[in-house]
Amino acid sequence: MTDPLFSIPMIERFIGFDTISRNSNLPLIHFVRDYLADLGIESILTHDETGEKANLFATIGPKDKPGIVLSGHTDVVPCEDQIWTSDPFTLAKRGDSVVGRGVCDMKGFLAIATAFAPVFADLKLHTPIHLAMSFDEEIGCLGVPLLLEDLKNRSIAPLACIVGEPSSMGLIRANKGKIGGHITVTGLPVHSGISHLGVNAVEAAAEAIAKMKQIQRRQRDEGPHNSAFEEPTYTTIQTCVVQGGTAVNIVAAQCSFDFDIRYLPGENPMDYVDECRAYVEKYIEPEMKTTDPNAGFKWEFVPGCLAFNTSEDSEVMEMAKSLSGHNSSTCVGFGTEAGHFQDAGIPTIICGPGSIDQAHKADEFLTHDQIVKCEKFLWKLVERISVRI
Numbered sequence: 001m002t003d004p005l006f007s008i009p010m011i012e013r014f015i016g017f018d019t020i021s022r023n024s025n026l027p028l029i030h031f032v033r034d035y036l037a038d039l040g041i042e043s044i045l046t047h048d049e050t051g052e053k054a055n056l057f058a059t060i061g062p063k064d065k066p067g068i069v070l071s072g073h074t075d076v077v078p079c080e081d082q083i084w085t086s087d088p089f090t091l092a093k094r095g096d097s098v099v100g101r102g103v104c105d106m107k108g109f110l111a112i113a114t115a116f117a118p119v120f121a122d123l124k125l126h127t128p129i130h131l132a133m134s135f136d137e138e139i140g141c142l143g144v145p146l147l148l149e150d151l152k153n154r155s156i157a158p159l160a161c162i163v164g165e166p167s168s169m170g171l172i173r174a175n176k177g178k179i180g181g182h183i184t185v186t187g188l189p190v191h192s193g194i195s196h197l198g199v200n201a202v203e204a205a206a207e208a209i210a211k212m213k214q215i216q217r218r219q220r221d222e223g224p225h226n227s228a229f230e231e232p233t234y235t236t237i238q239t240c241v242v243q244g245g246t247a248v249n250i251v252a253a254q255c256s257f258d259f260d261i262r263y264l265p266g267e268n269p270m271d272y273v274d275e276c277r278a279y280v281e282k283y284i285e286p287e288m289k290t291t292d293p294n295a296g297f298k299w300e301f302v303p304g305c306l307a308f309n310t311s312e313d314s315e316v317m318e319m320a321k322s323l324s325g326h327n328s329s330t331c332v333g334f335g336t337e338a339g340h341f342q343d344a345g346i347p348t349i350i351c352g353p354g355s356i357d358q359a360h361k362a363d364e365f366l367t368h369d370q371i372v373k374c375e376k377f378l379w380k381l382v383e384r385i386s387v388r389i
Contacts, residue, residue, distance in 0.1 A: 004372045007115035008098065011371075012091040014111040015100035021075040021139045024052040028074055032056055032114060032133065039121045046150045048143070053135040055147040059156075060120040060129045061385075066159035067128030068385065069346065070113040073137030073144075073337065076102035082362035097365040104354030108366045109164025112353070112374050119382060127385040130158055137337055140180075140303030144337045148344045160316045161341040164352030166359055169373040171320050171329035172350035174228065176235075176262045177307030178335040179269045182300045183208065188292040189246070189253035198251035199288045199295040202244045205255040208297070209239045211279045212259060215272050226264050229331040235263040236333075237272060258302075262333055265309035273299075306339030308348065316347035323380045324351055332356070351377070 017028035033043040036058050043058040059067060079088045079101055086092040088101035102108075110133055120129050136142035151158075165172070185208075187201030216237040225233040237259060244255025263269040280297055288295040310317055312329060321327060329349075334356060341348040353370035 002119070004375060005368060007112040007371060007375060008091075008093075010115040011098060011103065011108055011111040011366075014107040014114075015091045015103055016089055018089050019075050019102070020078050021136055022078070025074045025135045026052065026054060029054045029056050029133065032131075035114065036117055036131075039117055041117065041121060044150065044154075046143075046146045048135065048146070053143065055135060055143045055150075056131070056133040057147055057151065058131045060117060060131070061125035062128050065126075065128055066157055067130045068381070069130040069132050069158045069161040069341070070109075070164065071132040071134070071161055071337065071341065072106045072110040072113075072164045072352070073134045074107070074110065075136055075138050076105070076107070077138050077360045079362070084362050086363070088364075094365070096368045098368075098371075099363050099365045101364055103366045104166050104364050105356070105359035106165055106352060106354075108354055108371070109352040109374065112371065112378065113164070116378050116382070123382065124387040125385050126387050127159065129381075129385070132161075134337065137305075141305040141335075141337055141340060142303055144340045148340060152344070158346050160319065161338070161346045161348040162320065163336055163338045163341065163348060163350045164374075165334075165336045165338075165350050166352050166354035166356045167350055168355050169324060169351060169353055169370060169377065171317070171324055171326050172332055172338075173312060173317060173329040174265055174309040174331035175307065175336050175338060175350070176229070176264060176333050177267075177269065177339060178263070178304035179261050179273075180302035180304055181259045181261075181273065182302060183257050183259070184298040184300070185244070185255045185257075185296075186298070187251065187253050187255070187288070187295055190251050192249045192251055195251050197291070199291050200251050201255040201295075202252040204284050204288055204295075204297075205242065205244060205257050207284050208276060208280050209242070209257055211276050212237050212239055212272075215275060219272075224264065224267070226331070229264070230333055232333070235261065235267050235269070235272070237261050262335070263307060265307040267307070305335035305337065306343050308336065308339035308342055308350075310342070310347065310349055314347060316349050319384075320349040320351055323377050323384070
């Protein structure tokens with residue numbers, strides 16, 4: 001067995017690539033592709049429509065059998081407006097931790113999995129390992145649907161998937177889904193002294209936001225609730241950004257607001273959107289259009305992630321318990337790509353190094369203990385899928 005923490009040099013390589021979602025991830029993807037190619041491992045790349053971003057999917061072991069996917073996203077969140085004590089894209093080694101943007105969420109897992117590629121390649125595997133790396137998870141899980149569609153077209157049907165989001169190497173069996181919306185309200189500007197001749201877009205938006213808040217209170221008070229989840233145990237609806245108006249003496253011509261819905265597995269978030277939209281169409285827009293037929297609401301939706309829910313007694317859960325040494329699992333409120341794999345018919349579990357409490361923060365870190373636990377997890381996977389001679 002290789003010495004513990006042998007994967008740190010690979011983690012350092014991964015952190016060295018600035019893959020903030022607004023940037024191309026191709027330098028990192030091409031590095032992994034070339035690294036695997038030197039081991040005789042072929043990679044499949046699926047690009048976005050600009051050609052500036054790509055997913056990577058590679059198979060180590062027999063290609064005629066379903067394998068186990070080790071999956072994660074390559075993009076990271078921005079560092080602006082954060083005070084870092086070192087360069088976010090140069091791995092800093094501090095005591096029993098390593099520091100860098102994405103080391104926890106979630107380049108650490110991907111780098112450790114990549115560091116194991118030579119180990120997997122040197123063995124005779126009865127079950128293949130698939131490495132899956134996606135783009136733009138942080139802005140709406142944009143990459144992984146393309147990857148999964150490509151696998152479907154190639155008739156590749158993996159046996160199971162382990163998504164390495166930070167879980168402190170515990171097991172996560174469910175997460176909430178997420179959708180977002182951007183609503184633009186158009187009014188009619190006039191001098192505020194003759195406001196009856198205008199349409200106030202800010203006030204119309206405020207009425208719609210108040211309706212969303214009413215729906216949120218109902219969910220909080222009446223549910224449905226799922227006590228398996230950390231608080232809050234219900235679907236949440238939040239208006240997080242509002243912009244509008246020009247001056248205090250002008251009836252507002254424009255207003256926009258953005259909302260975020262984090263929904264429980266089994267819920268349809270569009271039910272709540274449709275309820276608010278029906279209210280707007282019945283009670284708000286008719287009054288607006290009486291004054292100006294061009295006034296009204298424009299609804300646009302932001303891609304998100306699917307809810308995810310794996311049974312406690314599923315085969316993938318039993319495998320993950322064996323590999324991790326944990327006998328229980330949790331449900332979390334943050335979104336991941338796990339629901340997309342599950343929706344594609346691939347049994348999925350979440351297990352990865354680091355704490356979600358560190359994700360998206362300045363001086364994001366991963367402890368040596370978490371790295372070793374992830375390495376041990378993969379060594380047990382090696383034992384599980386290797387042909388014994």
